[in-house]
Amino acid sequence: xxxxxxxxxxxxxxxxxxxxxxxxxxxxxxxxxxxxxxxxxxxxxxxxxxxxxxxxxxxxxxxxxxxxxxxxxxxxxxxxxxxxxxxxxxxxxxxxxxxxxxxxxxxxxxxxxxxxxxxxxxxxxxxxxxxxxxxxxxxxxxxxxxxxxxxxxxxxxxxxxxxxxxxxxxxxxxxxxxxxxxxxxxxxxxx
Numbered sequence: 001x002x003x004x005x006x007x008x009x010x011x012x013x014x015x016x017x018x019x020x021x022x023x024x025x026x027x028x029x030x031x032x033x034x035x036x037x038x039x040x041x042x043x044x045x046x047x048x049x050x051x052x053x054x055x056x057x058x059x060x061x062x063x064x065x066x067x068x069x070x071x072x073x074x075x076x077x078x079x080x081x082x083x084x085x086x087x088x089x090x091x092x093x094x095x096x097x098x099x100x101x102x103x104x105x106x107x108x109x110x111x112x113x114x115x116x117x118x119x120x121x122x123x124x125x126x127x128x129x130x131x132x133x134x135x136x137x138x139x140x141x142x143x144x145x146x147x148x149x150x151x152x153x154x155x156x157x158x159x160x161x162x163x164x165x166x167x168x169x170x171x172x173x174x175x176x177x178x179x180x181x182x183x184x185x186x187x188x189x190x191x
Contacts, residue, residue, distance in 0.1 A: 031069070036174035046129075049103070050122070052088055052103060053129075054159075054183060054184055054187075055183070055187035057102075057103065058099070059159045059160045059163050060160060062100070063099050063162050064165075065137060066067070069100075070118060075083055081110060082107050085102065085104070085108060086106055096108065101113045106121045107120075109121075115138055117132060118135070119133075120132075120134045127144070127167070127168070127169065128168045129169070131159070131164065131166070132154065132163075133162060133163050133164075136162065156176075157170075168181075
């Protein structure tokens with residue numbers, strides 16, 4: 001009698017262990033699926049925003065919009081500093097140029113050191129990218145930084161004079177410019 005009772009208890013414990021194990025495995029698989037889906041979504045969002053910035057945006061219009069923000073700071077119509085775009089909109093943000101808002105940047109930073117430089121981070125997380133716009137006279141009179149083997153560092157890639165693209169992909173990949181070239185070629189207007 002005692003042996004059959006013990007066998008019955010062992011069967012119940014095993015059954016319970018199998019059920020608990022299956023639930024745990026289910027949660028783990030669900031979490032792995034969610035992480036995979038999140039990473040794919042992250043990469044897709046990055047590619048969409050990067051393509052919009054590099055291939056679909058008129059860089060001259062963007063540069064002029066940034067310079068307009070700098071002039072507005074000089075005129076006292078706008079304060080320098082950081083303006084969050086995605087999360088907490090400042091009242092001035094809706095008056096920002098459409099070309100900037102269309103990029104869906106994280107924020108717009110207008111340099112507080114009276115340089116007129118405007119930084120627009122588009123993406124952040126595992127890596128970062130965006131643009132930095134400079135005033136007409138900044139390039140001649142502004143600070144010069146030594147950066148690796150470059151004489152002047154304003155960003156990673158000059159899109160047009162005064163507008164520079166920066167991207168964390170350039171940090172560890174000396175061939176990253178080729179990837180950017182391929183992206184631009186693939187999404188050229190008219191293709």
